[in-house]
Amino acid sequence: MKRTITLLFALVLIGLTGFAQSGGKITGKVTDKRSGEALIGVTVLVQGTSLGAVTDVEGRYTLNVQPGTYTLLYKLMGYQTKSIADVVVKGGPAATQDVVLDEPKSQDLKEFVVKGSARTETLNALLTFQKNTNTVAQVVSAESIKKSPDRNTSEVLKRVSGASMQDGKFLVVRGLADRYNQATINGALLPSTEPDRKSFAFDIFPSSIIDNIIINKAATPEMPGEFAGGLVQINTKDVPDNNFLHMTVGSGFNTRTIGKDFHTYNGGKLDFLGIDDGRKLSSVFPSTGDLRSSTAAARAEYGQLLSDVWSTNTNSAPLNTNFQVSGGFSSKQSASKGFGGVFGLSYNKQNRLVNINRNYYELDGSPRFNYSDLLSSQNVLLGGIANLTYRLGNSKFNWKNSYSINSNDQTTIRNGEDIDGDIRYGIRSQELSFVSNRLYNTQLVGDHFIRNGNYRIRWNANYALMKQDMPDLRRLKYTSVNGGEYFVNVPHNTGAPRNAGRFYSNLDENIYGGSADIAKTFKWLGNQQQVKVGGLFQRKDRNFHARALAIIRGSQSEDLIYLSPDKIFAKENYGAEKFYLDDLTGNSDSYKAFSNLGAGFLQFDNQFGEKWRLVWGVRVEYFLQNLQSLNTNAIENTSTDVLPSLNLTYLVNNKTNIRFSASQTVARPEFREISPFNFYDFERNGIVFGNNTLTRTKITNVDARYELYPNPGEVLTFGAFFKYFENPIETNYEAQGTPSFSYQNAKSATSLGVELEFRKNLGFIEEGFLEKLTAFSNVAVIKNEVKFPKGFAGVRNRPMQGQSPYVINAGLQFDDQKSGTNASVLFNVIGKRIAQVGNSDFPDVWENPRPILDFQITQRLFSNADLKFTVSDMLSKSSVFYWERNDNKKYDTSKDLVINKFNFGTNVGVQFSYRF
Secondary structure (H helix, E strand, O other): OHHHHHHHHHHHHHHHHHOOOOOEEEEEEEEEOOOOOEOOOOEEEEOOOOOEEEOOOOOEEEEEEOOEEEEEEEEOOOOOEEEEEEEEEOOOOOEEOOEEEOOOOOHHHOOOEEEEEHHHHHHHHHHHHHHOOOOOEEEEEHHHHHHOOOOEHHHHHHOOOOEEEEOOOEEEEOOEOHHHEEEEEOOEEOOOOOOOOOOOOHHHOEHHHEEEEEEEOOOOOOOOOOOOOEEEEEEEOOOOOOOEEEEEEEEEEEOOOOOOEEEEOOOOOOHHHOOOOOOOOOOOOOOHHHHHHOOHHHHHHHHHOOOOOOOOEEEEOOOEEEEEEEEEEEEEOOOOEEEEEEEEEEEEEEEEEEEEEEEEEOOOOOEEEEEEEEEEEEEEEEEEEEEEEEEEOOEEEEEEEEEEEEEEEEEEEEEEEEEEOOEEEEEEEEEEEEEEEEEEEEEEEEEEEEOOOOEEEEEEEEEEEEEEEEEEEEEEEEEEEOOOOOEEOOOOOOOOOOOEEEEEEEEEEEEEEEEEEEEEEEEEOOEEEEEEEEEEEEEEEEEEEEEEEEEEEOOOOOOHHHOOOOOOOOHHHEOOOOEEEEEOOOHHHEEEEEEEEEEEEEEEEEEEOOOEEEEEEEEEEEEEEEEEEOOEEEEEEEEEEEEEEEEEEEEEEOOEEEEEEEEEEEEOOOHHHHOOOOEEEOOOOEEEOOOOOOOOEEEEEEEEEEEEOOOOOOEEEEEEEEEEEEOOEEEEEEOOOOOEEEEEEOOEEEEEEEEEEEEEEHHHOOOOHHHHEEEEEEEEEEEEEEEOOOOOOOOOOOOOOOOOOEEEEEEEEEEEOOOOEEEEEEEEEEOOEEEEEOOOOOOOEEEOOOOEEEEEEEEEEEOOEEEEEEEEOOOOOOEEEEEOOOOOOOOOOOOOEEEEEEEOOOEEEEEEEEEO
């Protein structure tokens, strides 16, 4: 796999040897004014010369010309011919000229030539791209990305109105967190980069290879049916307009981390790449059955085979580092043949020191435990992308690949108390952990246009491999009683992994998928119509294995339990009468699972007169999920969902739309959420386990929206939406004894919201400086309520877990193209929401709003280089989770009880970028 990616990068670099070009180019895309669809077969002529080109299956064209100023003619049967003047071509980068063609209003005007300028037509094309989506959506075009300083997709999404990025990777749309969002890459479902939740490492995709990003807030039949917040469609470039090579290097720090004591431990030599090379159990280590049947002396010898690293090192935190390179090449063999590709490689290492307060209470408010955690983490994100494309006539073939590593090397030092009545147990404990998630994704994609019959066929065959390793997670706990001497909690007979133990797990998931659709465009009632039919299949196969080892002690260990972590489990302290291993691996600690998803859809795209457009149809999805472990019967969930959708658009004028949308979608449980596997979560000091009775959530969505596009890049929308959730999945907890965390279905929930969005250049106030400023904001206010069955015990009025009552995004952007200065200030806050649903006795755990303010400035140093300075989370507000005690609907520091409090600090960074 790694060799394949390496060979692809080598191939791309070879292609870049033809980097220097003489002469110039004109490239662009031609689209239909009313539908926004690419127009295939448009003849593009350079007036006064014999030069010409024909648009391909994506509506794109390329003209090789000498530097100069030209007039271009665009001709297609059934459309008005368009003449574009003042197209300026310089040596080096290609001149981009996108064009919109319109059908004649009268048959007598077919030969009428519409004239325009290059600048005006480019703005028209950009405006058309924004407003002609077939549903409620936010579109980020390649032109918008090109003008921004953003270096990866995560940074691009931070600017999208209505969407927020939490922790750099968790997407929030309309106050709905990751469970209700979905992502695709070039039409294929994007596998989660973490195996236990829907999260996508968007920052592995360099912005320079992105063609466009569409954040859909309402469904159409051709879209995957599993989302309710947003569907993020990432479409990468196939063949670049110009050969290019971009490089970025950067560094930074966190204000709460730099200069402070940073705790690490001796791990592997490849930790800096996110790969473990020394923690896994040896192949000669005995199985669970063999270990349990061995004598104490033999189990002591097995303990000596394991690493004896239990202590931590204290150093100053290193600086954060990041690196990114992306490039592309294009080799045109003839007017109908071409080969090219794009690639990207990114590396990001973040060091973070987080202070955390953790508490729990009895119902009367008396403390059960209080801890102070110091968490030192090193997170590595390593990603690579390589896309190759071959064009032949009206067909295009792509091979698209991505590989990512997301790892977290973490050391947690804990001090605090466990409280049992009048007895106070002093606690000193630690956890040393390393988690590596790796994801490889490959796609073969075809796109074909059959002129005879006006058919367009698209297909996609894809494969993904996801692996997670958690090797040798170590926990060690010391206790003192009422101020006495600290000793390690190692029992005599049966081990306790949370006190002195080791944990190993590995997960492998293979994902096979394919999709295909065929669309036919035809004329009916004097307007262009389209019918599309297609289907999708995806198969997931997962194998999960875990091993839980603990340490127990013999009769001659009384003095050993007072030793410090760097000495206590030295190899000489293992023996039949000292320390030896206990294997507590259970039947539920491993499972095999698979799921099948089959879908088919029928979609109509109808235009009625000059004003109305209706996109409607139905999608049917069959889903089968099966999970087996040794201690339970097979858990199986099946469902067949008929998911109709309707999107109606009324074109008030060329700049104004009114939209109405209605659809049904679903949200399904993940494998982890139904598995019987129990895991002790050190951070929450509780047990996490699945619920095999979970069922999928079915969501009814209704949207109405008014859209005004006054100028390209500007937008004003006002909308209302309603959502009905049947059996929403929520995370919950039980607090009797040791806290436990699981999942449950609520009966139903409803959301009613209004949304206001605008993006406006401030030049209308005053010309000059204000013309360089653009203000933008998105505000959503949502009333959400969970419905309970009649007579349900412990009923309390509350919103659905994870749903915020409001979302506010706002920003101000400064762009001076002449000086090369680009700066922006971004603000985001989401309203108070339930993080964990309590049971009938214990209250819900609420998350307090946490405002985030980011600033960035990019300065062009010279024509091919720029310098970027960023300050993220400038306010550095604490993240607080709490029990509400006075029902005043807000966090009260004097009365409410804090469950968790995180102090993150501010991130400061600098990047240098160079474009060859």
